[in-house]
Amino acid sequence: MLESISCQYEDVHALLLERGEEGRLNDLREDTLKAMVMFLQRFKEATKALEASKTPTLHLTAVWLDRLKRHLQPSSTDNLTFSSLKAKCLRILVEKYEIHLLHKLAMFLHPKLKSLKLLVEEHSMETVHNEVRRLVNDIKERRASPTQRVATVSSAPPEKRARQSEGLSDVEDSSSSDECTQDEVSAYIDFKSPREENFDVLSWWKEHATRFPNVAHIARSILSIPASSxxxxxxxxxxxxxxxxxxxxxxxxxxxxxxxxxxxxxxx
Known part of the structure; x- marks a missing residue:
């Protein structure tokens, strides 16, 4: 509604002037109205993106939370009203919204976000990688026969601690070539990220399901969860x-x- 009024402010002003009611706009300055519309525009974009029903949205939760936090940072051009408004909105945003492991997994399972650059803590990336590896192992165990499962458990060496990742561009595999071929998660981490703008994550996983069968299974399960109800x-x-x-x-x-x-x- 504010956007509509802002776009037609001159027409509204002319109509009220014709009626002799221009005083009704005394408390509504055009520049303040436009500034408010611009301020709320980012929230409108976030709402529209997270409420989409035709495409995956869970991976966008952390992305939009980060964007909104940056949007609410103080600026030298802000007046007292907008400085106070930003501070209050930022406080509410931090109090009400928290990024959980499921959101981080969804980010990792999006090929363009798998470097997890939005995660400040390095241990968070390690936690995500280890969780995906655990889910992959669960899938393998469910698919294995009881005899194979017992043999695997009895002969499996202690699980090595996953190497911390500092981002996709800095990933260096220190494992042997045999271990690398067996670690589907590491192969996915090292795989080149797509660069196209009109990227369809579901089509990408369908295309690469043969290369990463277990991770693709996890991706379909997690990315099908909507970010909003x-x-x-x-x-x-x-x-x-x-x-x-x-x-x-x-x-x-x-x-x-x-x-x-x-x-x-x-x-x-």
Missing amino acids: AASERDFSTAGFVVSERRSQLKPGTVDDILFLHSNLKKH
């Missing part, structure tokens, strides 16, 4: 309109079909 809430809201008092006899399958069509055709 907005899409589900929209579906529940739509379902409330579909199943009304006059249409209470609709079968569950019919309701599912209607919701599916509504979700996929509303943009066309």
Whole structure:
């Protein structure tokens, strides 16, 4: 609404002037209105990105949290009002939002974010790598037969501590060539990151599923988790309109079909 008023400020001012009601804008300066719109624009972009329902979003949680924190840093051009507003918003942002291991895993499983540069603590990167390795081992154990599983457990050497990673460009594998071929996670870390702008992470994992089968399985599981419940809430809201008092006899399958069509055709 503020953006709409800002874009039509001159027209609104002219209309009020014609009516003799220009005093209604005395407390609404045009420059302040534009500054507020610009301030809120970043939050609008974050909301739109994190509420997307057609693409993975969980990996964007840490990305947008970092962007908003930088957006709320004080600037020499800020007046007293905006300085106070930024400080309060930053405090609320830090108090209410926390990056958990699941968010870090989602970042790592996005090929363009796997260096985890947003993670300040180096031990966080090591924790993420070790967790993915643990998940890979779990998958291998589930796929193995009971006999193979017992043999693997009895003959497996103690697990070596994963080397700390300082970022994708600085990864240097100190393991032997045999160990490297067996460590799918290290191979993924060392794999060249994609550079294209219009990047589709799901298509990338589909293309590289043969090279990294276990990591790809984990990626599909984690990247399918939405960052926000907005899409589900929209579906529940739509379902409330579909199943009304006059249409209470609709079968569950019919309701599912209607919701599916509504979700996929509303943009066309």
